[in-house]
Amino acid sequence: MHLFDFTLQLPITDPTWIFFLVLTIILFAPILLDRLHIPHIIGMILAGVAIGGYGFNILERDSSFELFGKVGLYYIMFLAGLEMDMADFKKNRKKAFVFGLITFSVPMILGIWSSLTLLNYSLITSVLLASMYASHTLIAYPIISRYGLSRLKSVNIAIGGTAITVTLALVILVIIAGLFNGVIDQLFWLLLIAKIALVCFVIIFFFPRIGRAFFRMYEDNVMQFVFVLAMVFLGGGILELVGLKGVLGAFLVGLVLNRLIPHVSPLMNHLEFVGNALFIPYFLIGVGMIVNLKSFFVGGDALKVAIVMTVVATCGKWLAAWFTQKIYKLSANDRRIMFGLSNAQAAATLAAVLIGHEIIMNNGERLLNDDVLNGTVMMILFTCVLSSFITERAARKITMNNDVHEKIGETKSEENILIPVSNPDTIVNLVNLALVVKDPRRKDGLIALNVMNDHHSSSTKQNQGKKYLEKSAMIAAAADVTMHTVSRYDLNIASGIIHTIKEYNVSDVVIGLHRKMNIVDSFFGATAENLVKGTHRQIMIAKCLMPINTLRRIVVAVPPKAEYEAGFTKWVAHVCRMGNQLGCRVHFFAHPQTLDRLDVLINKKFKGLRSEFTELADWDDLLLLTGQVNFDHLLVIVSARKGSISYDASFERLPAQLSKYFSNNSLLVVYPDQYGDPQDNISFSDPRGHNESLNYDKMGQWFYKWFKKN
Structure with a gap:
């Protein structure tokens, strides 16, 4: 009897060893490639090539890679929608729409021309092949997230354009598949449009309301994480029911949950951590496992087809980014970011080539033959590698430039x-x-x-x-x-x-x-x-009746002459940061002169903030704001200390008004910074200043208990 009964058979099928090898690759690939200054994503794909069936045949691309790969793909699209700066996206939505049309049209035109003239394919095959060039996958997005550039204008344009071009490419795929199934008629078009409209309405209208209600009821991080994942796959599954790919549903769920998951929050960190540590690397390794390098050296047209597909797809995406840069006068780094994010081919491209490969035409040939299948895999590998390199270099340059600007700028406290x-x-x-x-x-x-x-x-x-x-x-x-x-x-x-x-x-x-x-x-x-x-430092006194991330609007009441206080800029910055993080609209009520100063300050430092300004006629009575503050709003009252410039006698009635009019609302009372020393300094040598008020309170409590007892 042997002490260890161990026989090595390739490919490895034991789940324990499969998971161990994948985790080893995820762990050591970034460590090794950091020394070579190569993006981590490339390491995952190359590792998949090496261990796959067309490499050393160590692992088989089984159902686990399909499952985790699909989860990883959904995760990439979901995080792209979740981390998007919605205020900036709305401001640049026309640019994103234009980029989406350009990055779809240019590869389509080049693809149809090259397939007809260079590869001698039929018109339908050429259209389907060109739609594969037109679509792209945000493979390089984790690089953007790692550098903290997810709210960059060019990133938002690229992500918005992704939704446009992937949707158009998948519609072409649905049409061609329906054409060979003999279902293209007037009813087909009506049903397709109706199903897409219904699904989008369900996700956009119901998902945010369900999410807000759930987050208010349950604050446990594990439950919230599982709930968000369930919503992502529900959105993807619903979209697949209408014949489109679930990646669009995952992206749409990310957009609608954007306001409920602040960028700096425990839940956001959990989502990014799990995706970047497990699901996304699993997907990238699975992409590498389908690459068959041997097919390009055994004769036939596979190598020619691969070269044409790779060159056309890369040139088309670069031209689209270049046209967009020239139209909107963006920087060279912005062009590189847009090109890097839009060049990688994976998700929709794989779906199109697999569906086209399964379609048998009347002459018995496949719509997309084996040469196209192998050429697609080669194109995926090349574009993913190039996309990672371009995005990494551009992100590093932008980060270094930002650091330089911070160094030469004013020193912040x-x-x-x-x-x-x-x-x-x-x-x-x-x-x-x-x-x-x-x-x-x-x-x-x-x-x-x-x-x-x-x-x-x-x-x-x-x-x-x-x-x-x-x-x-x-x-x-x-x-x-x-x-x-x-x-x-x-x-x-x-x-x-x-x-x-x-x-x-x-x-x-x-x-x-x-x-x-x-x-x-x-x-x-x-x-x-x-x-x-x-103390003269800024003090924020908060009463939160619901989780911060479920607030829908911030209402700010500002007293006259608040702009003359030392802490004016600071509290405005804090309120604006809160509005940006929560995706809330911030509504300021103040004196006209104060509103002008607020408008100038916000336009200078917080351009993307969704803000409103209304004149507050009478600060003495906050009853005027009761019609503006709902149960899911946050009321911010900017107060002042006695003796400060903006202090008013009406502040003495502030506690009574708040307890009377806004007892069922979330409140934040702000006492801004002020110049000079506090009015009642305290030290260990003279601690009496804060004990006198406590003695009066104790006397009042004694009288209260005595009257209550009698």
Whole structure:
């Protein structure tokens, strides 16, 4: 009896070893290719060529590669729609539509001409072959995502053009397939248009509403992740029912869920991580496994067909990008980005060649013969490699140019956002709020604080505080942001926060609105009031009745002369970042002079923001805003400290108005930065400033309990 009963047979069929080899390729291919400065995508495809049936026959392209490959393809299209800057896309939708028509028409014209004259194919074969050149797959999109350029104008144009050209190419495929099945008639056209319109209406109208309702009911990250995947494949499956490819459905689902999944959020990070770590590499390895290099060296026209197909497809896509660049006067790097994203052939091309290969014409020949099949695989390999190289180089140049501009520009003050945590029910919303207002380019700058009172400290309170800090750090880490946690003892919570602000150079504080326990409690609470008095830094007091990502609109009430405050630019930037991340429309209500300043500032720094401006006739009575704020809106009140330029006596009535008119709305009260020292400084040598108010509160609570008892 042998100690190890092991016999090696190729191809390997054991699922354990198949998965191990694939993970090994995914792990080591980027490590090896980084030394050669070759994009990771190429390594995955070449690895697939080597281990496939036409290479060393180590693995067979079985059902697992088909399953994970389809998931990976859906993932690429879904992420492309999810990460698109919708505000910028709407602004550039005409450019995207024009690019889509050009990148479809130019390869179609060149393809039909080359197939008729150089390859001597029939007209129908030439049209189907040309439609394969016209379509493309966003193979290089993970490179764009890795460099953080997914919101670039040229990227949005290329992605929007992809939807146009892939749709037109698949319509041609459906028509030619229907022609040989004998179903092309007037009823065919009516049914096709009706089915496409119905499916698009269902996805666009119902999916966002279902998603918003689900995210409000369930905040668990695992449940949200599984729900999003289910929606992606539901959209793809519905579109396949009408005869089109599911990749368009996945892309459409990404677009409609774009507003519900902020770019900087734990859910977004989970989606990108799983796709880039597993599904997309699986798809790329599967593409490489269908490449048969031997077919080009055994005679026949396979090599000639492959060269013609590759040259025509590449030239057609480059000309389309060049025409678009000249029409809209874009930069050379923008042209390279558009060409790199639109040159790779994979998804729709594979579908077209496989369907065309299965169609038998009247003379007994296949519509697309074996030479075209092998030539298509060669074209896929070449265009994917070229697309990856071009996109990688262009992305690197753009990133380096941006870094240069940042170095020669003005030095920006450091942004550190402090989040005091004491209530487990508000931790998730406070951290998510801080994530959407912070600078998205920074992967740090968040500080979670738990303050324990000297007089009421215990081991239980200590353990609770540690759990709150760990929960905050986990939420931030899930969004790929590093959070620094601080636990400290102090005289009271307000003084602990103020001392932490000084020690860690905090620029902003995000704190939850306290829960009013009895009639003597103030609206904001003693901690928030003492904090406003004790620091000149920006303070945001939040009450979130629903998850941040499900808000549909942000309504901002701005007092007169707010533009003269030191923190005016900062709070405007934070609100605009929030609007961009959530895809919300931001509606400003303010004095006409303040509106003019807001308009200039937003057009200068946040051009893509969907904003509205309305004159607020009377700041004294916020009842005027009740008709503008719905249950799924966020009301932002820009307040001011006593003695500041924009302070008004009406602010004294603000707590009563908020509790009376907006008790069922999500609120964010902002106290902007102000010049000079705080009005009531606190230090360890003189801590009395924040204890006097607490003594008055204790006296009021004693009278309240005495009257209640009697």
